[in-house]
Structures are given as structure tokens and as C-alpha cells.
Amino acid sequence: MKGFYWGAGRVRCSFCGAYGHNITTCKAVSNFADLALDKISKIPDYTCSPTEVRALQELRRREERKVKLRKTNTI
Secondary structure: OHHHHOOOOOOEOOOOOOEOOOHHHOHHHHHHHHHHHHHHHHOOOOOOOHHHHHHHHHHHHHHHHHHHHHHHHOO
16 A cells, blocks of 8 residues: 555646646647648658657657547546
């Protein structure tokens, strides 16, 4: 039972580092992804930074979760 009492009990975002939310609800993810998509559309040979790649991957995961939830809820 020692593990039960360990830690402060606060959630920290792995994307922006702020407390109180995680990457699935982080608003910075959508901001970074929107900027990256805008740069990609304007500059054909643009290479995304690792942060932008991570934001785009998280947006893809969010969309996959939405589709998965819709499929399981419809009977």
C-alpha cells in the first residue's frame, strides 16, 4: 500500500509541462498542429520540428478515439 500514498496527486502534461491537464486535453497541441499544417500548406519542402510532429500525432490519436467511440456507441 506504500505506492498508494506516493506523489502529490497532480497531473502534469507531457507536452507543455503545465499542471492540471494531460496531453489529451492540452490546448497547446492543437495550436502547434495548426501552425504546422499552415506551414506545410504554404511551404512545400517544410520539415516539421519534433514538437510539431508530436502534436500532429496526438491530433491523429484524438481523431481515432472519436471514430472508435462513435462506432462502439452506435448499435
